[in-house]
Amino acid sequence: MLELTNIKKEFSGQLILSIQNLAFNPGLYWIKGGNGSGKTTLLKMIAGLLPFEGVIKLNQSIDSKKNPVDYRKFVNYAEAEPLFPSFLSGYDLVHLFEKTKQAKTSDVKELIQAFNIDSFLNNPIGTYSSGMVKKLSLVLAFIGNPKLILLDEPLVTLEDHSIPILIKLINQYHSERDVTFILTSHQLLEHEDFLSMETILVKDKTACFQ
């Protein structure tokens, strides 16, 4: 469902990542790797946030560079440390995502309820704690009709009782909506929590299945 071919990522003339070929079938994937190994860079490239050499295709036909709008309809992303304009409310962002990702209002409401963020959604983001911002960014990542959701360190700053909610949503979206997930996490993910989980290792400036 996702294929990376001849990927090369440099920054200031320095090679960060080089991936000959990496193909993802529908499923759940956990990207492992040390600090600075390039996990976030890889996710950002797949999300269309960072430029790179090479080809990333979704469902064999939607090229991230040649079909940028279609590609972004189906690929959602939540940053490890999300940064949003402080004077906007969470509600402003939810609406923007709902509109642009063409989501059903009922689905969005369910997500808001699931993460229990409706009590502060009207407040400016500048007043949120890091955990609240994290929850907002996770809600935004599920909005729309994604085929692929990329979650960078989704458990960081997330309160304990929200973790099972997130895991339940991941399993639910995967089984009911056929959504593929690629996660990075420094925290240990329990394989038995997920329906299935494959591991990818980012090491020595490349990525491969473990």
Next chain:
Amino acid sequence: MFSISKVLNRVIVAQFYQQNAGLFLFIFFAMFGMVEGSQLINYHVSLITGIIQSTAFLLIVFCVWILYTAKGVQFVISTLGKPQNSFLYTITSLTRIKQFSYLFLTHTLVHIPVGLYSLAIVWVALKQGQPMIAMIILVFNFLLCLLASLVSVYKLNNPSSFHISFFAKIKFPRKKTLTWFYFTYILNDAKLTFTITKLFSYFALFGFFQIPLDHYENRIPLMGLLIGAASHAVLIFEIRKWEDSYLSFTKNLPLSFAKRYFTIAIVYLVLLVPELLLMIVNHVHMTDLIGVIMFGVGFLLFLHSLLYHLNMDMDKYIQYVLIVFLLSFAMLLFKLYFILILVYLIISFQWYKRYLYSFESLRL
């Protein structure tokens, strides 16, 4: 009665003028500071004559007054709702008529700036033999104060009512577009740059209109706007910096290049509205207005995309702005502004398309 009025004046009216001093200063400057002293009265008589003679113009003025009144109502209600002002709720022990009279006085005092200009309109209307217009304006002002007072009395007696319904209706369902995000940034985080830029830009254009000419010349607004638009360089740099830091998540949204470019074009078009109004007041021909504004918006879009091309290098950016400004000025002298509009729009769109996804700030 006197002491209650005194408290309301101190807690609400004085605070209202204090907190909105910047806004009043700007309006005062725009209305009276931009016109040469000897021409001030003639200028305002012409403006008021326009209001009296054109229904559309009058309706626009009424809309502005309604907005001002709404701002006043919002201020009064929010002030009444503050915990430190909870003592004001003792007024509810008075009869409704007395409560109304206190708040009517409060809203009338808040309404003074609009009221004074309304009196000037009434005076001109009577001088020009238009008593009906004078009457409409007086009644409209009275109704605004009346309605504002009634809303405030209701709020005073139903403290929780508006918190749930009135404000919830204004704030909660408001769906902000991406364009609106830019305005909220400019008005929240770039206030100072914005104010200085707009004052400079307005002055530059205004200065060009003071050049005495014996015939109509469309290069006057073009050259004035070029200087004004160039003064937006720093504001645009701030906007681009903010985009890179806080709007990077929007790169993941399924929006076409054209839509994104159009969003920014709208932002810059709205930014140039004060200059547009100044041109209308100075009788720039309607056919030229469209071209001049396209020229201004094109120039700002060009600067926006130029920052992608120069990788946000401020030193290079300022040099380029100067070069582009000089070249544009020279071309304007030869009346080649339509070519400039095309060049600005084509290059800025191409750069935008080329760099939007390939641009990478130094922060990974």
